[in-house]
């Protein structure tokens with residue numbers, strides 16, 4: 029049985045004027061899982077996170093952490109969470125180590141030096157921990173922020189757009205230590221609008237758009253999709269034959285139109301063994317095929333397929 033660390037049920041935030049900027053959001057997180065909250069700017073990721081950490085009031089719905097309801101047991105819930113939502117503030121003139129000590133003093137339970145060393149090691153800040161924070165790069169400050177957030181051994185770490193401003197190396201390192209934390213049983217919720225990043229970092233992603241969850245995807249199952257049945261195919265036909273091609277595609281039940289890239293280019297979703305069947309149809313319809321290129325069913329395509337109005341419209345038309 030897998031433990032549920034976070035459960036968000038019908039979480040809603042309605043703002044003045046009646047607009048629901050977070051609208052009936054549901055998802056769960058298991059122990060040791062890295063879950064991505066993925067969506068374009070304005071999707072409602074930060075608002076969702078702020079409600080979970082109790083920074084802003086929710087309009088309705090519920091949040092429970094380790095089985096405890098946030099409304100009934102706020103204090104206990106807060107001690108189970110470590111979060112960086114806004115940029116963490118540090119004392120610039122003090123060392124990273126002193127900052128952590130200071131933070132530990134403010135927390136209820138005393139932090140041992142051993143625990144501080146442990147978290148510093150986890151985020152790989154050993155070499156710089158005695159330096160003053162004002163000398164830190166953005167990536168180092170962020171690590172210090174994570175170190176601070178996990179100092180009290182929370183079950184759940186929440187990071188809003190943690191890769192913002194990090195270079196590729198910084199992003200890779202963040203990924204590595206989040207995985208290390210996951211191995212130790214700490215679950216992490218990260219938000220981002222970058223798909224490939226989420227794909228590399230997370231076990232699962234919750235895709236949000238305009239306040240709503242539009243899909244929850246298992247990264248591993250997405251990867252399996254590439255190898256097994258459905259794959260994305262880019263079809264390229266002779267210019268001017270787009271319309272007749274669209275008709276052929278519509279006729280083929282097992283071929284799904286995802287997006288019409290150009291007049292004569294289509295992004296399709298289909299089974300591998302449907303490729304020659306489709307090709308035969310084109311030949312019989314006297315359509316010149318210039319290319320059938322199979323592509324990865326990446327999260328990115330899935331995301332596009334789900335969020336682009338064009339994609340949705342075309343799918344509807346194709347049905």
Ligand SMILES: Nc1ncnc2c1ncn2[C@@H]1O[C@H](COP(=O)(O)OP(=O)(O)OP(=O)(O)O)[C@@H](O)[C@H]1O
Pocket residue numbers: 043044049067068069070071072073074075076221
């Ligand atoms: N207090 C508020 N009143 C009205 N609208 C708000 C309020 N707070 C946020 N919004 C709007 O709600 C939407 C969601 O905002 P939110 O910051 O949660 O999105 P986000 O997914 O975090 O976006 P980003 O990727 O830009 O960080 C935005 O359109 C924002 O302008």
Ligand SMILES: [Mg+2]
Pocket residue numbers: 073074075188189
């Ligand atoms: Mg945000």
